[in-house]
Amino acid sequence: MDHAATPPSNHPPSESPAAGSPRTRALTEVPALTEAAIELLRTPNSLAMLSADDALVVVTHMRLVTFPAGALMLREGDQSPNSYMLLVLTGDVSVEMNDPASTHPMEVSVLGPGSLIGEMALLDGQARSVSCVATSTVQAGGLSRKALERLIDVHPKVAARLMVAIAKRLSDRLRAAGEQLAMMSQIGKA
Amino acid sequence: MDHAATPPSNHPPSESPAAGSPRTRALTEVPALTEAAIELLRTPNSLAMLSADDALVVVTHMRLVTFPAGALMLREGDQSPNSYMLLVLTGDVSVEMNDPASTHPMEVSVLGPGSLIGEMALLDGQARSVSCVATSTVQAGGLSRKALERLIDVHPKVAARLMVAIAKRLSDRLRAAGEQLAMMSQIGKA
Numbered sequence: 001m002d003h004a005a006t007p008p009s010n011h012p013p014s015e016s017p018a019a020g021s022p023r024t025r026a027l028t029e030v031p032a033l034t035e036a037a038i039e040l041l042r043t044p045n046s047l048a049m050l051s052a053d054d055a056l057v058v059v060t061h062m063r064l065v066t067f068p069a070g071a072l073m074l075r076e077g078d079q080s081p082n083s084y085m086l087l088v089l090t091g092d093v094s095v096e097m098n099d100p101a102s103t104h105p106m107e108v109s110v111l112g113p114g115s116l117i118g119e120m121a122l123l124d125g126q127a128r129s130v131s132c133v134a135t136s137t138v139q140a141g142g143l144s145r146k147a148l149e150r151l152i153d154v155h156p157k158v159a160a161r162l163m164v165a166i167a168k169r170l171s172d173r174l175r176a177a178g179e180q181l182a183m184m185s186q187i188g189k190a
Numbered sequence: 191m192d193h194a195a196t197p198p199s200n201h202p203p204s205e206s207p208a209a210g211s212p213r214t215r216a217l218t219e220v221p222a223l224t225e226a227a228i229e230l231l232r233t234p235n236s237l238a239m240l241s242a243d244d245a246l247v248v249v250t251h252m253r254l255v256t257f258p259a260g261a262l263m264l265r266e267g268d269q270s271p272n273s274y275m276l277l278v279l280t281g282d283v284s285v286e287m288n289d290p291a292s293t294h295p296m297e298v299s300v301l302g303p304g305s306l307i308g309e310m311a312l313l314d315g316q317a318r319s320v321s322c323v324a325t326s327t328v329q330a331g332g333l334s335r336k337a338l339e340r341l342i343d344v345h346p347k348v349a350a351r352l353m354v355a356i357a358k359r360l361s362d363r364l365r366a367a368g369e370q371l372a373m374m375s376q377i378g379k380a
Contacts, residue, residue, distance in 0.1 A: 124362065
């Protein structure tokens with residue numbers, strides 16, 4: 001079975017999507033998606049922003065992964081030493097968490113093109129904190145931990161700028177979570 | 191007035207600590223603190239961990255900032271184009287947020303040596319999301335946006351590994367915030 005951003009031989013079974021076995025190829029084989037990925041990677045950022053050339057270098061390290069509608073892209077709790085993250089290029093993704101009070105998972109958010117998923121487990125090697133389900137056909141650029149390490153080795157400046165962009169996205173999400181927590185704490189008091 | 195990680199001439203008034211004007215010098219002028227900073231920077235991380243040599247390179251780009259007990263280290267809402275982050279080396283820091291329901295700020299957490307503060311505003315240039323107050327004398331290594339840009343330029347591989355370490359810390363905090371939100375949502379339902 002082929003997989004996001006790792007060759008089949010390295011494919012850890014715990015990371016296999018439950019529904020739909022995505023087939024991968026080099027993202028640069030599809031010029032339109034390559035262009036889309038470059039644009040989506042260039043997060044507006046006054047600090048160390050990726051240039052179009054930088055973004056192309058990142059894209060050449062990505063695999064194109066296609067998930068059919070309904071496919072489980074990442075599963076909450078899964079853990080793998082060779083994790084990967086996905087840059088959503090087309091389609092929509094439902095982000096879900098187990099709800100201990102229900103037999104159905106709880107939808108936390110819906111993400112579209114430009115969203116990055118799976119970057120936390122890529123960074124810390126810990127278990128996936130959420131599940132991601134394709135709600136339509138999803139095309140994504142996959143970057144494995146090994147590909148990121150290769151990028152740091154061969155194109156360190158590009159890798160540093162990519163990491164700034166990723167850290168910025170995490171920072172945005174952390175600000176949003178902080179605001180949500182403050183709001184919930186206010187509601188709790190009232 | 192001297193300041194965290196920017197020369198006085200670049201010192202944006204909005205970033206000035208309200209209590210106590212910290213004086214800075216090169217962190218490497220103090221060997222014991224240099225050693226401490228190196229150890230604290232080497233966050234255990236299976237991905238692209240900083241070596242002791244890498245950490246020393248980062249430390250040479252840091253300024254030593256000393257805050258007296260009671261000093262406001264960062265002020266919620268402050269924004270500056272040349273922001274900076276602080277690696278706490280000694281002492282304790284109270285993290286506080288404005289509480290609209292009270293005239294007193296709400297203490298969100300207490301941080302000790304090894305904690306990184308101010309990295310979000312460094313990354314995104316947005317306003318500080320919290321205030322940080324020194325509860326004892328705090329010595330910290332300050333890294334400005336300019337110093338980080340210089341690091342990316344001159345030591346890109348070290349910068350990439352530092353950014354991985356920073357992103358990992360943000361990721362840890364995001365996981366913790368997610369768990370807190372899930373818990374509060376459960377309490378809200380019950």
